[in-house]
Amino acid sequence: MILNFFKVAFRNMMKYKQYSFINVVGLAIGLACVFLIYLFVKDELSYDKFYKNSEDIYRVAVKIKMGERGFVGNTICAPFSPTAQADFPEVKYAVRTHFRNNVLFAYEEKQFVEDKLLKTDSTFFQVFDRPFIYGDPQTALHGSRNIVLTETTAKKYFGEINPLGKILRMGEENLYTVTGVVEDLPLNSHFHYNLVCNNTISPEDEDNWFSDYMQAYFLLEPGSDYKELESKFSGFLLKYMGPKLKSVLGIDFNEWKKMGNEFNYYLEPLERIYLYSNTDGQIEPISDIKYVYIFSAIAFFILLLACVNFLNLTTARSFTRANEVGVRKVFGSSREMLMLQFYAETFIMTIFAGILSYFLIEMMLPSFNMIAKKQLSSALLWQPQYMFFVAAVIFFVVLFSGTYTALSLSGFRVMSVLKGEVRKGKLGKKIRASLVVFQFTVAIGILVSAFVIKEQVDFMQTKKLGFEKERVLVVDRAYTFDADEKETIKEILFKYSGVKNVSFSGMVPGRGTNGYSMYSEGASNEDMINFRLMHVDENFIDLLNLKVKAGRNFDRSRLADTSVFIANEAAIHALGYADRPIGRYVYRPSFSENERTPIEIVGVVKNFHFESMRDKILPMFLTYTPNYNQRYMLVKLKPDNVMEGMKLVKKTWMKMTKGEPFEYFFLDEDFNTLFKGELRVANILTSFTVLAFIIAMLGLLGLVSFEMQQRVKEIGIRKVLGSTEMNLVVLLSKNLCMNVILANLIAWPISFYAMHKWLSNFIYRIDFPWYYFLVALLLSLVLAIVTVSGHSVKVANTNPIKSLRYE
Numbered sequence: 001m002i003l004n005f006f007k008v009a010f011r012n013m014m015k016y017k018q019y020s021f022i023n024v025v026g027l028a029i030g031l032a033c034v035f036l037i038y039l040f041v042k043d044e045l046s047y048d049k050f051y052k053n054s055e056d057i058y059r060v061a062v063k064i065k066m067g068e069r070g071f072v073g074n075t076i077c078a079p080f081s082p083t084a085q086a087d088f089p090e091v092k093y094a095v096r097t098h099f100r101n102n103v104l105f106a107y108e109e110k111q112f113v114e115d116k117l118l119k120t121d122s123t124f125f126q127v128f129d130r131p132f133i134y135g136d137p138q139t140a141l142h143g144s145r146n147i148v149l150t151e152t153t154a155k156k157y158f159g160e161i162n163p164l165g166k167i168l169r170m171g172e173e174n175l176y177t178v179t180g181v182v183e184d185l186p187l188n189s190h191f192h193y194n195l196v197c198n199n200t201i202s203p204e205d206e207d208n209w210f211s212d213y214m215q216a217y218f219l220l221e222p223g224s225d226y227k228e229l230e231s232k233f234s235g236f237l238l239k240y241m242g243p244k245l246k247s248v249l250g251i252d253f254n255e256w257k258k259m260g261n262e263f264n265y266y267l268e269p270l271e272r273i274y275l276y277s278n279t280d281g282q283i284e285p286i287s288d289i290k291y292v293y294i295f296s297a298i299a300f301f302i303l304l305l306a307c308v309n310f311l312n313l314t315t316a317r318s319f320t321r322a323n324e325v326g327v328r329k330v331f332g333s334s335r336e337m338l339m340l341q342f343y344a345e346t347f348i349m350t351i352f353a354g355i356l357s358y359f360l361i362e363m364m365l366p367s368f369n370m371i372a373k374k375q376l377s378s379a380l381l382w383q384p385q386y387m388f389f390v391a392a393v394i395f396f397v398v399l400f401s402g403t404y405t406a407l408s409l410s411g412f413r414v415m416s417v418l419k420g421e422v423r424k425g426k427l428g429k430k431i432r433a434s435l436v437v438f439q440f441t442v443a444i445g446i447l448v449s450a451f452v453i454k455e456q457v458d459f460m461q462t463k464k465l466g467f468e469k470e471r472v473l474v475v476d477r478a479y480t481f482d483a484d485e486k487e488t489i490k491e492i493l494f495k496y497s498g499v500k501n502v503s504f505s506g507m508v509p510g511r512g513t514n515g516y517s518m519y520s521e522g523a524s525n526e527d528m529i530n531f532r533l534m535h536v537d538e539n540f541i542d543l544l545n546l547k548v549k550a551g552r553n554f555d556r557s558r559l560a561d562t563s564v565f566i567a568n569e570a571a572i573h574a575l576g577y578a579d580r581p582i583g584r585y586v587y588r589p590s591f592s593e594n595e596r597t598p599i600e601i602v603g604v605v606k607n608f609h610f611e612s613m614r615d616k617i618l619p620m621f622l623t624y625t626p627n628y629n630q631r632y633m634l635v636k637l638k639p640d641n642v643m644e645g646m647k648l649v650k651k652t653w654m655k656m657t658k659g660e661p662f663e664y665f666f667l668d669e670d671f672n673t674l675f676k677g678e679l680r681v682a683n684i685l686t687s688f689t690v691l692a693f694i695i696a697m698l699g700l701l702g703l704v705s706f707e708m709q710q711r712v713k714e715i716g717i718r719k720v721l722g723s724t725e726m727n728l729v730v731l732l733s734k735n736l737c738m739n740v741i742l743a744n745l746i747a748w749p750i751s752f753y754a755m756h757k758w759l760s761n762f763i764y765r766i767d768f769p770w771y772y773f774l775v776a777l778l779l780s781l782v783l784a785i786v787t788v789s790g791h792s793v794k795v796a797n798t799n800p801i802k803s804l805r806y807e
Helices: 002-015 017-045 080-087 150-156 228-231 232-248 251-256 269-278 289-316 319-330 336-374 378-382 384-409 412-420 427-462 484-495 558-562 569-575 642-657 669-708 712-720 725-760 771-796 800-804
Strands: 057-066 068-074 091-100 103-108 108-115 119-120 131-136 146-150 165-169 174-182 195-198 215-220 262-269 472-473 501-505 514-519 530-537 548-551 564-568 585-589 596-605 618-626 632-637 665-666
Touching: 017 269, 017 289, 017 336, 017 384, 017 669, 057 269, 057 378, 080 232, 080 585, 103 150, 146 150, 150 174, 195 564, 195 596, 215 771, 228 262, 232 251, 251 262, 262 269, 269 289, 289 336, 289 427, 289 669, 319 800, 336 378, 336 384, 336 669, 378 384, 384 564, 427 585, 427 669, 427 725, 427 771, 472 642, 472 669, 484 501, 484 632, 484 642, 501 530, 501 642, 514 585, 530 569, 558 564, 558 596, 558 669, 564 569, 569 596, 569 618, 632 642, 665 669, 669 771
Parallel strands: 119 195, 146 174, 530 618, 564 596
Antiparallel strands: 057 068, 057 215, 057 262, 091 119, 091 215, 103 108, 103 165, 131 174, 146 195, 165 174, 472 632, 472 665, 501 632, 514 530, 548 596, 564 618, 585 596
16 A cells, blocks of 8 residues: 555656656755755864864863953963863863974975974873874873874875884974874864974973963863863962962952952863854864854755745645545545655655755765865765764655645545535635745845845955055065075065065964053053064065054164054053153063063054954054064065066075975965955855745746646636736736735844844944845845746736636
């Protein structure tokens, strides 16, 4: 009997090919979207869970509040980790990590610039375990000149041979012995490394509780409560940092906190860092759990759209099955047997859709990976845990789409069928209209959200930043040059007609700054202000076209300029110097003795964005340090021939460094990477907006096609009575347009609330673009009318004689 159910179901699919095709394709697109988003969400949720002890690993973070200014970061002082491990029995291992980029390594004639050098403690691999291909994880880092490579890095330098004992040169003189090779880290890690070596920390840093340049991770003993450990940090700070604060700055820690200030350490579970961390100074870009929720909701609603298509088409042609149901009941079929029959039909369509969805995933996955910056594979869907999810989705579709159909069709009364009363009910039309409204509400909501996110991303990319980032070539590892060599390369480059300006700096906008806490004039010991600090030379301001609001630029001829600051407007505001900033002083505390060093402010530049526009512009000083170990060389190129100018800079670099790798980037492209998370969301959302509308239009096409067939006689009579083709087209499209308008009115407040909340995450943001509501209305109306117009015109042009002879 079960086999007979499936035979009848297959025959019905063949009988109504058009509607079966629309149902299967719509479901297939919906299922493909759901499975793609599931792969994406599953990957996002999997970060850092591959470590054996991932549930017991935590990162130390710090929350600081001084007056109205606050800071949440994940970099801490050097002595915190070893002291915490000694004091707290819950801490099994404590390791510190410090990443360095653009470090030159060489083996014989091979040399490469490495971007992911990790300097850490000797017990790193006891916390973050990785399979060792060569070497012993227990002893690999027990030596200040030992180094461990990833498999890919080892092959780059040594090929396929065992590299243990080989010597790598870092920089000019530092020699490291290879003591281990580990498997490459998977992509779903919040940090990655290519080389790992022991972090040699000076005795001064080991006792400096005010530094903050490294991360710290704890591996807790199994069963330890990390919240209980956090509660002990307050006493820990009072014990170790309190006396230092008192002796160096004359500040009593408890009194300082009573004034409303805050300095607390807390723990971030490793498995939650990628999606939940809100700290500054992340090692690599992270994501946000809200995007997981957003895309999960989109997957659910797209699946509902596909299911609604099925419901609409099934209920629309329900009366064509009425005679079949009546005959079956006359011959003794029970309602339960009829329900099984209709469930079988839904199941077969869903299976066909599921098979087709796999082919669609194969087609869509390369583009999706490019947009989402992932390396997902459809092969994952064949793994047991994914197959369970696929089966659950198919079960949901069959249950959701099939239940209403099975209940409604199997509930037909035999006498009602014979009297033709099934065709007269208005309830089915109201249900179908409601489902159409639901479909367009979802599609329009996604559309408006995609518009707003895209406009915010465009705003961030095109907003005036306060500096010129176009045509600025930035060459990394400029610390290769000493002070004299810097002047020499400037003289050489200025001779090229394509070079407009040259500058050296320790930082560039978008790549972080140093931090320093200082005092304003007359401030008490408790009133420290945190400032950002950028090390620059005399050409930096002119090269980036920063606007000098007051005072002057740095002057190379003034030797005393190495001890002065140029402030941004935010720093002047924080200091309270708005009335007369030039010639005023800011005071830097000494951490060796209780005294302050005065530094004069000689200039003020207008605020410019040196970090993401999610955050407000912070107080910052530019400091003139021509002899500082400056990492970047900035070259402003003229617009006529940028690529030729870059080649000339490269040629000069290779000559002066005797062939060291030329590592560069353009400042505008690099700065725009700050927005790549939002850009990724915008692109993904745009893709699914298109798919949502395709599903909605497919369902509408099938529904309208079927309803037109039911109105053939009505249209014939209207034509005989004098209706024009245009009158008929308007008549047939009127109800649809009203439903689309209603869907817009429902979708607008929902999308406004969601997007207003999303925009609130940005300090610098667009005003909500109300005109997108009108764009969504017009677009949805046009698509709907275009979808039905073909059928409307065809039916309106039908010869009324044929229409009246219909059936």
